[in-house]
Structure formats: structure tokens, C-alpha cells
Amino acid sequence: MLGLLPVLSPAERRLAEEVLANPAGVARCTITELAKRCRTSRTSVTRFCRAIGLPGYAELRLALAAEVGRAESQAWAEEVGGEIGPNSTVDAVLTSLAKAEARAIEQTAAQVDRAAMGAAITALAAARRVDVYAVSGSASVATDLRLRLHRIGRPASLWTDVHDALTSAALLDERDVALAVSHSGQTSEVVEALELAHANGARTIAVTNFPRSPVALAADHVLLTSARETPFRAGGMSGRHAQMIVLDCLYIGVAQRSHAQAEQAMTRTAEAVRGHLRAH
Numbered sequence: 001m002l003g004l005l006p007v008l009s010p011a012e013r014r015l016a017e018e019v020l021a022n023p024a025g026v027a028r029c030t031i032t033e034l035a036k037r038c039r040t041s042r043t044s045v046t047r048f049c050r051a052i053g054l055p056g057y058a059e060l061r062l063a064l065a066a067e068v069g070r071a072e073s074q075a076w077a078e079e080v081g082g083e084i085g086p087n088s089t090v091d092a093v094l095t096s097l098a099k100a101e102a103r104a105i106e107q108t109a110a111q112v113d114r115a116a117m118g119a120a121i122t123a124l125a126a127a128r129r130v131d132v133y134a135v136s137g138s139a140s141v142a143t144d145l146r147l148r149l150h151r152i153g154r155p156a157s158l159w160t161d162v163h164d165a166l167t168s169a170a171l172l173d174e175r176d177v178a179l180a181v182s183h184s185g186q187t188s189e190v191v192e193a194l195e196l197a198h199a200n201g202a203r204t205i206a207v208t209n210f211p212r213s214p215v216a217l218a219a220d221h222v223l224l225t226s227a228r229e230t231p232f233r234a235g236g237m238s239g240r241h242a243q244m245i246v247l248d249c250l251y252i253g254v255a256q257r258s259h260a261q262a263e264q265a266m267t268r269t270a271e272a273v274r275g276h277l278r279a280h
Contacts, residue, residue: 011040027064062211107226121253123203127177130156134181153265165193172202185213
């Protein structure tokens with residue numbers, strides 16, 4: 001991008017300088033916010049994206065998020081991952097794990113696309129039917145979302161088998177929402193189901209750690225997590241906790257959109273299980 005600066009217009013040059021100086025900040029900006037920050041228009045932002053070889057602003061944000069993630073992964077390995085070794089004490093392991101979990105949650109909350117989150121909540125709240133696709137560790141997190149939605153009277157189906165997921169996705173249409181949860185974004189069973197749901201007209205949402213992954217490319221709304229794997233912890237809980245804060249935000253957003261119904265459903269469901277709670 002530095003090589004393009006001399007041939008860019010003044011407005012495009014300001015945009016380029018902002019991107020180079022603060023890529024993480026730009027990745028979190030909406031196109032309107034970036035235009036205002038650089039004293040230009042949304043049209044100029046779009047022209048700038050095309051000038052650097054990208055179709056539009058959404059692609060610029062994804063590219064920046066990916067670059068920031070790669071840069072942070074090295075620092076993450078040095079700061080957190082390098083602290084755990086074969087002879088680490090229990091205290092050292094606990095301290096390192098606490099850092100990893102807290103950082104994953106904090107960075108996810110800081111970087112998640114607010115506009116995409118709002119659009120995803122709107123789609124879920126209005127959906128006739130919600131399909132959730134996830135396998136392995138991500139399925140445990142997705143199960144929690146399914147149960148929470150059910151408690152407020154918004155049933156959702158969770159599909160962890162590829163055959164079941166595909167047969168369900170085949171019946172979706174523009175009235176429905178498909179939500180995929182995959183840390184890597186490369187799990188075929190999840191990607192195939194989301195792609196089919198998208199092809200049938202359903203609104204699609206992806207929760208993933210990688211913005212250019214296949215599952216992200218199949219989604220209308222991409223909600224990025226920020227979790228780095230450390231030694232001995234491939235697929236560790238920091239990734240699950242990052243997913244959980246995103247899914248919890250989706251759940252709360254849906255509950256807010258139907259507050260009266262959600263409150264009534266919570267009261268009724270709590271009463272239904274009250275007899276199974278033992279007094280001290």
C-alpha cells in the first residue's frame with residue numbers, strides 16, 4: 001500500500017495512512033465511521049478499496065482483521081503460550097490459562113463487528129426457524145445457545161451430524177436463519193450445511209476465528225472471535241469462551257427484541273423445574 005500513496009487522491013491518501021497507522025482500529029470501524037475519521041465520503045472509501053485491489057469495504061475489514069490476527073499470534077505465543085512447558089508448575093499453568101481466557105474474551109469483545117452483530121440479532125429475532133451447525137468442541141457451546149433460546153420461547157435446532165444438517169438445510173428458505181459455529185472455519189460438515197442454507201435463501205451467520213475461512217465466505221454476517229492456541233491446548237477453552245461471549249450476546253439481543261415474551265417464558269420454565277431443586 002505504501003507504493004500506491006503517490007498515485008492516490010488526497011482523500012484516498014488519508015484513508016491509506018489511517019489504515020497503515022491503525023489497522024486494528026479500521027477493522028472495527030463501519031464505512032461511515034472511517035469516512036468521518038478521514039474527512040471524506042463513503043464513496044471515496046469504496047474507491048480506495050478498489051484502488052488497492054479489493055471489491056469493497058467488507059473485504060478490506062476482513063483482510064485487516066486477518067493481518068492483525070497474524071501479528072498478534074506471534075506476540076501471543078511469546079507472552080502466553082511460551083509460559084507453559086513440560087515442567088511448568090500448577091501455579092504457572094493456572095496463571096497462564098487465566099491470561100489466555102481473559103485475553104480471548106477481551107479481544108473478542110473489542111473486535112467483534114457491531115453492525116454484523118446487530119444484523120445477526122435482527123435476523124434471529126425475526127426468523128421462522130433457526131438451524132445451528134457445529135461439531136466437536138464448538139457443538140458444546142452451540143448447545144448452550146440452543147437451550148437458552150428454548151428457555152425464552154425461541155426454539156432452535158442444533159445439528160452435529162452432517163447428514164442431519166444437510167437434510168435440514170435443504171428445507172430452509174428466506175424466512176429462516178442458519179448459524180454456524182466453527183473455530184477454524186474449515187470443518188466440512190459445518191461449511192457444507194451453511195453453504196446449502198445460503199443457496200436456499202436463508203440468512204447465514206458464522207462465528208469463527210478466521211475471517212477468510214470457508215465458513216466465513218458462506219455467511220451473510222461474520223462474527224469473529226479472537227483466541228490463540230498455546231502449547232498443549234489445541235482447541236482449548238479460550239476458543240470456547242470467545243465463542244460463548246459472541247453467542248451470549250446474540251441470545252441477549254434476541255431476548256431484548258422480544259422482552260415480554262422472553263420474560264414470561266423464563267418465568268414459566270423456571271416454575272416447571274422448581275420441584276427438582278432441593279432446599280438446603
